Amino acid sequence: MIKVMSANGAISEAVKMCKPKVIPVFPITPQTTISEYLAKFVADGVLDAEYIRVESEHSAISAAVGASGAGVRTFTATSSQGLALMHEILFVAAGMRTPIVLGNANRALSAPLSIWNDQQDSISERDTGWMQFFAENAQEALDFVIQAYKISEDHQVLLPSMVCVDGYILTHTVEPVDIPRQEDVDEFLPPYEPISYLDPKNPMSLGTFTDPDYYMEARYDMQTAMDGAKDVIRRVNKEFEEVFGRKHGLVESYKTEDAEIILVAMGSICGTIKTVVDYLREKGEKVGLLRVISFRPFPQEDIYQAVKGARRIAVLDKNISLGIGGVLFNEIKAKMDVNASGFILGLGGREISPDHIIEIIEKTRNPTETNKINWIGLKEEE
Amino acid sequence: MEIPEKELLAPGHRACAGCGATIGVRLALKMLGENTVAVSATGCLEVITTPYPETSWKIPWIHVAFENAGAVASGVERALKAQGKDDVTVVAFAGDGGTADIGLQSLSGAMERGHNLIYICYDNEAYMNTGVQRSGATPYGASTTTTPHGEESFGENKPKKNIPMIMAAHGVPYVATASISYPEDFMMKVQKAKEVEGPAYIHLHQPCTTGWGYDSSKTIELGRLAVETGSWLLYEIVEGEFKITYRPLERKPVNVYLEAQKRFKHLADAEKEKIQNYVDEICAELKI
C-alpha cells in the first residue's frame, strides 16, 4: 500500500511491523516524531510493546541493552547530541552483542549548536561496533529497519544496527512510501531468538569483567562478526528482494560502468547527485555515482570494484574529522589505490545545490592538490 | 524470622577479606530467592563477582555500566513483563557512587516511572573500587584519597547526601535504610520490598575494611557502632509513612565509632564535637 509520509513516519511504520517488545525513547529534534508516532501506536493498541519514557538518551540505550539482555527485540531512536550521550553504552551494546536497532536522524553536533543536518553524529560512532546503514529516501528508511533486525539478529552477526536518515531532508519531508503487508514482514523476519538472556531457569552472567587474557578475543570476535556481516547483508538483501521486490545492497552503483569521474557519497544527497549525473550524461559527460549504503561494515571490495575503472573519484563528506578531513574520503584512500579528491559540504544544514555538485565534478576533473580538504559552499572572507 | 539456607552468591569471589558488600548481597539474595534477576552497576561488587570466565552469581545477572543501573533494571523489568514473566523479581545493586553520584539521574528516572523493581544501594561511603575517593555519601570529616586531611583540611567538609529521603520524595511505595549488622531488620525490609508493587529502595550501610581502615574482623562491629551511636539510622517509609525500625537502648557517644576507624583518626576534638552535635540534632528530632 502506498502512503505519503516522512522518513520518520516510515521508520515508525517499519518498527510497528517488526514488533519490538521494548521501546525506550527520549525525544530529540529531528528524531522527535519517531518518539511520538511510536507512543501513539502503543496508545492505540496497534503496537504491543512496552514504551519506556526514559529521562535521557543514555538511559534509553541502557534500558534497551537491559531489555535485549532479557531476551526481547528492542528499538530506540535518537539524533546528534542524543547519540553522543549514548556513546559509552553504544560500545557496551555492541560488546554485549545485543542486536538493538536504532533510528538515527542525522544532525550536526554542537558547538556551535545546530539542529540541522550533517552526518557527523553517526560517523563519530564508527568505532563502536554498530552497523550503520544510510538511507537515501523514506522508502529505504522503512526497508532498512526491517532488514536491520534480520541482519543484527543473525547468530553469525549479533551486532546492533543504526539506520541513518538525514535530519529534516528526510525526517521532515514527505514522499510516497510502499508499506509492506504485515504477513510479508512476518514471513521475512522470524521471531528473535537470543543466544543468551536473563532467565532464572538457566542463569547466565552478562556483561562480565575480563582480564588481559580474554578481552582481545572478544574484540577479535566482533571484528570477525562485522566482516561476516557483509555476506549476511547480501543474503538478507536478496531475501528482501524476493519478498518485497525492492533491491538493496552494501553500495549502489549509478551509471558507474563507463564513468570517467565517479562521485562517492552517502544518504539523501545522492538524490541530488543522480539528477546531476543524468543531466551531464545527456550532455555526453561520463560521470557516475557510487552510493555507500553500509558505512559499517565498510564495503571496500564493492566500492573498489565500482570505482576502479574511473579516471578520478570525488568523495563527498557531510562530516569532518578535524585535523585530517572527511572520514569517508580518508577511509577510501586508506583502503584502495584510487585517484580521489575529498570534499566537505553540507555541514550544519548548509544548502547543497546541483551547482555545487557540478563544481565538485569540475574540481575533480582538474585537481590542483589531491590531498587538500576541499570545502564546498563555504562563505569566504570578503 | 525464617532465613532461607540457600546461598545464591557463590564463594571464590575476589572481595577483600571481611567485605561488607558481599555479606549484604548474600543476605538480600536469601530473601529474594532464585526467581530473581540481578542488575549490577560498575563497582566493587561487579568486579569481584564476575571475573570472566567465572561468576559468583547463581541467578541471572547483568552489568552494563557505572551510572545506569536504574535504566538497565527498567529495561529488564519491562522485557520480563512483555514476556509474561511477571513473577520474576528484579533487583539492582549499586554502590554509593553509582547511586548518590553518577547514577542518580538514572535511578531517579526508574523510581519516578514506577517500575516494579528493588534498588539496593550498598553504601560504603566512598569510591572503594578505585581506591577510596570521596562520594556524595562520604560523611563529614572522613579522610579519603580525594579529601585527604592535611594542614589545611580535616577531610570531607560536607555531610552525607541524604539519598533515602530523595528517593522518598519520589513518592515510591517503599523506602528503607538498613545495615548489614542488623540482618533480621535488613532481610525483613528486603522481604517487604519484594512484596510491594512498584519501586522499592533500600539504602544499606556497609562498613568497608579497606576504605575505612579497621581490622577485617570488625566489619559487623563497625556497622553496629554506626547504628548504636546514631550515626546511621534504621527506618522505613511505607507509602509515605515514616517509622524508625530500631532504637538503640542507650545511644553511645559518636567518638567510639569515629575512633575505631582510620578515616576519622585525624579529627580534632572540635570536629568530633560538630559531628556529635549533628547526630544529636537528628536523633532528638526522631526521638532516638
Added chain:
Amino acid sequence: MTSVGAVVRDPGSSIKNKTGSWRTFKPTLDKEKCIDCGNCILFCPEGCITKDYDIDYDYCKGCGICAEECPVKAIKMERE
C-alpha cells in the same frame, strides 16, 4: 576463546577460585561451646559456613568476623 559477549553460562563458577590460600589466620570452631545462634553463618562474607557449623577452608579468607561475632567465643583465630 572468549564466549560471544563474554557471557558466563556456569552459575556460581567462582568456586573454582579457592580463596582459602589468602588466609593468614584460621578460624576453628568448638562445637561443644557453640550455642547454634547462626551469627557466624549469617555474617560470613564468603557464605562458607554450613548450617552444621562446618567451615569450608577452601574459601575462608580468615577475616575473623565469625570469631568476633560469636557470642560465646566458640571460634578461635590461629595463625597458620
